Amino acid sequence: MSGLLNMASLADFEPLAAVIPATKVEITVSFFIYLYICFCVVCVLYTQTVANREWREFGRTEVIDNTLNPDFVHKFILDYFFEERQNLRFDLYDLDSKSENLSKHDFLGQMCCTLGEVVGSQGSRMERSLVGIPGKNCGTIIVKAEELGNCRESVLMQFCGNKLDKKDFFGKSDPFLVFYRSNKDGTFTICHKTEVVKNTLDPVWQAFKIPVRALCNGDYDRAIKIEVYDWDRDGGHDYIGEFSTSYRELSKGHSQFTVWEVSHSHFPHVYFTHFCLKYHKHLLKISYTQINFTVAIDFTASNGNPSQPTSLHYMSPYHLNAYALALRAVGEIIQDYDSDKLFPALGFGAKLPPDGRISHEFPLNGNPENPYCSGIEGVLEAYYQSLKSVRLYGPTYFSPVINHVARYASLVKDGSEYFILLIISDGVISDMAQTKESIVNASSLPMSIIIVGVGPAEFDEMIELDGDEVRISSRGRFAERDIVQFVPFRDYIDRRGNHILSMARLAKDVLAEIPDQFLQYVRSRGIKPQHSSHSSSSKPPPALVHPVHPLQTQI
Ligand SMILES: *[C@@H]1O[C@H](CO)[C@@H](O)[C@H](O)[C@H]1NC(C)=O
Ligand SMILES: *[C@@H]1O[C@H](CO)[C@@H](O)[C@H](O)[C@H]1NC(C)=O
Numbered sequence: 316m317s318g319l320l321n322m323a324s325l326a327d328f329e330p331l332a333a334v335i336p337a338t339k340v341e342i343t344v345s346f347f348i349y350l351y352i353c354f355c356v357v358c359v360l361y362t363q364t365v366a367n368r369e370w371r372e373f374g375r376t377e378v379i380d381n382t383l384n385p386d387f388v389h390k391f392i393l394d395y396f397f398e399e400r401q402n403l404r405f406d407l408y409d410l411d412s413k414s415e416n417l418s419k420h421d422f423l424g425q426m427c428c429t430l431g432e433v434v435g436s437q438g439s440r441m442e443r444s445l446v447g448i449p450g451k452n453c454g455t456i457i458v459k460a461e462e463l464g465n466c467r468e469s470v471l472m473q474f475c476g477n478k479l480d481k482k483d484f485f486g487k488s489d490p491f492l493v494f495y496r497s498n499k500d501g502t503f504t505i506c507h508k509t510e511v512v513k514n515t516l517d518p519v520w521q522a523f524k525i526p527v528r529a530l531c532n533g534d535y536d537r538a539i540k541i542e543v544y545d546w547d548r549d550g551g552h553d554y555i556g557e558f559s560t561s562y563r564e565l566s567k568g569h570s571q572f573t574v575w576e577v578s579h580s581h582f583p584h585v586y587f588t589h590f591c592l593k594y595h596k597h598l599l600k601i602s603y604t605q606i607n608f609t610v611a612i613d614f615t616a617s618n619g620n621p622s623q624p625t626s627l628h629y630m631s632p633y634h635l636n637a638y639a640l641a642l643r644a645v646g647e648i649i650q651d652y653d654s655d656k657l658f659p660a661l662g663f664g665a666k667l668p669p670d671g672r673i674s675h676e677f678p679l680n681g682n683p684e685n686p687y688c689s690g691i692e693g694v695l696e697a698y699y700q701s702l703k704s705v706r707l708y709g710p711t712y713f714s715p716v717i718n719h720v721a722r723y724a725s726l727v728k729d730g731s732e733y734f735i736l737l738i739i740s741d742g743v744i745s746d747m748a749q750t751k752e753s754i755v756n757a758s759s760l761p762m763s764i765i766i767v768g769v770g771p772a773e774f775d776e777m778i779e780l781d782g783d784e785v786r787i788s789s790r791g792r793f794a795e796r797d798i799v800q801f802v803p804f805r806d807y808i809d810r811r812g813n814h815i816l817s818m819a820r821l822a823k824d825v826l827a828e829i830p831d832q833f834l835q836y837v838r839s840r841g842i843k844p845q846h847s848s849h850s851s852s853s854k855p856p857p858a859l860v861h862p863v864h865p866l867q868t869q870i
């Protein structure tokens with residue numbers, strides 16, 4: 316095999332990142348709705364700007380007879396983003412005419428929720444009362460979510476070419492492949508490009524893994540177009556030819572290969588062979604895993620006196636400060652996954668009453684026996700109470716709160732609970748060596764750490780803890796996996812005061828890695844994802860069937 320090059324020069328294919336969702340947590344859900352009325356309209360809240368939020372109809376169920384507790388057969392398939400708040404509304408109507416116009420039907424009640432609440436409910440089944448007609452009991456609605464298996468599948472594929480058309484006047488070709496998935500409207504979207512194999516007419520490209528969703532949007536019969544190019548230093552890559560296939564065709568033979576003839580080629584005998592391996596990601600069943608969300612807030616003096624407007628802890632009657640904004644942004648999404656909505660909340664770096672003892676892990680509600688606060692509002696309340704009672708002090712130690720949560724996380728290793736610690740802090744960490752060791756220790760536990768840095772500091776230490784560049788280590792021991800996500804709060808401040816959208820972006824960025832961190836944990840521990848007993852479509856994840864070898868066969 317000749318030298319493999321990365322295609323850094325292919326700037327013309329840049330939109331790749333926008334095509335494959337960066338989050339990797341998109342889940343499609345279907346709904347089963349049981350109620351005793353006639354038809355149901357599902358609406359989704361679209362948020363373009365704060366002022367421009369509107370409910371749009373997503374779809375309607377069929378009309379059913381007015382019998383007790385019937386099931387709607389119609390299912391809705393929605394994209395699911397763990398890290399976003401996806402508001403849904405279910406409106407129920409009594410069919411009164413043949414009209415499509417909803418105002419011609421009797422409104423029977425509605426239910427608003429988020430998709431996260433449905434997925435996060437016990438067994439992903441949520442039962443709620445319908446509301447909307449004052450003084451009337453409108454009945455109950457049951458919404459069920461189920462993950463569709465095929466959307467989390469990835470395939471491993473490898474392609475090779477044989478006797479490719481020679482495009483360079485001197486020497487051989489430098490071929491690479493570009494993959495496109497077809498859209499419903501007949502257009503194509505680029506979804507993968509291979510590396511360049513230099514100076515060959517018989518290239519063997521490296522095997523690559525791609526989500527089925529990116530390749531064909533979960534539709535096995537949709538056309539996948541593959542173009543063959545000859546790489547050129549100046550960027551004007553020569554088109555060699557193309558061929559089409561589908562996921563179904565690709566997945567037909569695991570071990571035998573398929574041959575395609577490349578169109579438009581001067582060579583009549585140009586073939587591609589491939590082999591394709593089905594690789595199933597563990598299903599993300601966060602719904603069977605309780606999330607234990609713990610908040611830790613920095614009460615060191617560097618934040619400034621809370622009574623002063625310059626303080627990061629300033630308690631303004633009009634605005635939430637940075638701590639409260641960050642807490643609310645992240646907490647409001649996470650609380651949907653926590654059915655009891657009781658959150659332990661800790662503070663660190665303060666002198667506590669009555670004796671002025673410095674503490675690096677004190678309960679915000681002042682009750683070490685029961686540090687739980689009720690909902691995010693409860694955490695905020697306890698936070699404000701603490702600001703009034705403790706004295707901001709120092710230094711800034713992270714490791715006590717990390718160890719605090721790790722102690723609990725180390726007790727639950729069966730995948731039934733996953734711990735998320737949100738640390739909000741204003742800067743320089745004083746116990747960096749211990750913090751790193753605590754993180755390395757925690758990296759083998761069911762636990763993720765989110766750090767939000769508030770204020771104007773440089774945050775060098777927090778960037779290091781994030782470990783995106785260099786895997787964090789302590790005294791020669793490396794973290795087993797990346798469990799820390801850091802963001803500077805200032806990157807999310809909207810100058811025009813548009814907090815809703817910028818905080819949604821903050822939450823999205825800090826939460827986006829959590830599902831993968833969770834999956835890495837369950838996978839590394841060999842924990843089988845649990846399946847709902849009612850689910851019919853979810854199959855057990857097939858194991859990786861074969862090891863991958865570059866295909867050397869020539870035709
Ligand atoms: C539905 O009916 C109402 C009242 O008759 C009317 O004002 C409205 O424009 C209609 N909407 C549509 C979409 O036809
Ligand atoms: C959740 O974690 C906290 C520590 O951060 C602990 O106090 C609490 O007991 C845990 N709750 C459960 C149900 O494990």
Ligand SMILES: *[C@@H]1O[C@H](CO)[C@@H](O)[C@H](O)[C@H]1NC(C)=O
Nearest residue numbers: 714718748749750752753756
């Ligand atoms: C990390 O784990 C080791 C071994 O369990 C322990 O001795 C050490 O104290 C832990 N480090 C921190 C900073 O907690």
